Amino acid sequence: MERTEKQRGFDLHTHSVFSDGTTRPSEIAADVAALGLSGFALTDHDTIDGWEEAREAAAMHGIDFLPGIEITTKFAGRSPHLLGYGISPDDEELFDALAVVRRARLTRASKMVDLIKKDFAITWEDVLGSEDARTVGRPHIADALVRAGYFIDRSAVFAELLYPGSPYYIGTLAMDTAEAIRLVREAGGVPVIAHPAANRQSAAIPLADLEALAAAGLWGIELDHPENRAEWIPELRTGSADIGLIPTGSSDFHGAGKPNRLGDFTTPETTVAAIRKMTATPR
Ligand code: AMP
Ligand code: ZN
Ligand code: FE
Ligand code: FE
Numbered sequence: 001m002e003r004t005e006k007q008r009g010f011d012l013h014t015h016s017v018f019s020d021g022t023t024r025p026s027e028i029a030a031d032v033a034a035l036g037l038s039g040f041a042l043t044d045h046d047t048i049d050g051w052e053e054a055r056e057a058a059a060m061h062g063i064d065f066l067p068g069i070e071i072t073t074k075f076a077g078r079s080p081h082l083l084g085y086g087i088s089p090d091d092e093e094l095f096d097a098l099a100v101v102r103r104a105r106l107t108r109a110s111k112m113v114d115l116i117k118k119d120f121a122i123t124w125e126d127v128l129g130s131e132d133a134r135t136v137g138r139p140h141i142a143d144a145l146v147r148a149g150y151f152i153d154r155s156a157v158f159a160e161l162l163y164p165g166s167p168y169y170i171g172t173l174a175m176d177t178a179e180a181i182r183l184v185r186e187a188g189g190v191p192v193i194a195h196p197a198a199n200r201q202s203a204a205i206p207l208a209d210l211e212a213l214a215a216a217g218l219w220g221i222e223l224d225h226p227e228n229r230a231e232w233i234p235e236l237r238t239g240s241a242d243i244g245l246i247p248t249g250s251s252d253f254h255g256a257g258k259p260n261r262l263g264d265f266t267t268p269e270t271t272v273a274a275i276r277k278m279t280a281t282p283r
Helices: 025-035 051-061 094-119 136-145 154-162 178-185 207-215 229-241 269-278
Strands: 040-041 064-075 081-085 190-193 218-226 246-249
Touching: 025 040, 025 051, 040 178, 051 064, 064 094, 064 178, 064 269, 081 178, 081 269, 094 178, 094 229, 136 154, 178 190, 178 207, 207 229, 218 229, 246 269
Parallel strands: 040 064, 190 218, 218 246
Antiparallel strands: 064 081, 081 190
């Protein structure tokens, strides 16, 4: 079938088995091609180890691949997630910082599992189920509890057991958002703030915070995302445009781990071309 103008565009936020998605990068590439999209970015949490598989599969399916990553950060009492596109895989400062974050995630997750083990029959080995995962988070704990038959799916475990404030919840080490933006920029990447109006928060990210982050080098804002609360978007769209931030759209696909479907929202090809011009690793 001929691609229509409407179908073209990139899904700029997806997760694979290399972090907390449930499908391989190659499956994401195949599905993006089947949808008739122009291409996609793989943005696994704290790791770029899925890039090679994604790149090869994208080439095979005749679609475009934009390399990316998602970093959990903290700023002014919030926990913004930062997408970084086209970073150099050789940047020591950024990857040293990510290694620290991944190690801290292991300690944090094992402490959470110690708490959960008191009430549910799961083990640390159950949580570390997949060989591919380079980083461990609440989704992996959730999957172990689902496999053990305690919950129907990941979302149910998050709602009942793993939400912030739950007796089983422990926070994880996060970089300051402005510092993460600096690291991404210095690694030749383009930083975009993810799901700035996520419905799990009590409010969208304040415009004052966005101004501070733009001053630190933030380039874009993921205004189109399935978890953004629609009522918060108009003000955010106007305000972020005034600050000079570029809007993007994506699905935050996690395979079976979340209801988000590939291509739920997309980013125009022209925006991706602009990103590529600025990056150390455009493909
Ligand atoms: P962590 O970084 O370990 O605290 O886990 C956060 C990750 O869990 C997010 O990046 C999402 O991928 C995932 N997540 C958050 N809330 C939910 C939910 N309600 N259902 C499924 N996955 C979720
Ligand atoms: Zn995730
Ligand atoms: Fe996120
Ligand atoms: Fe994500």
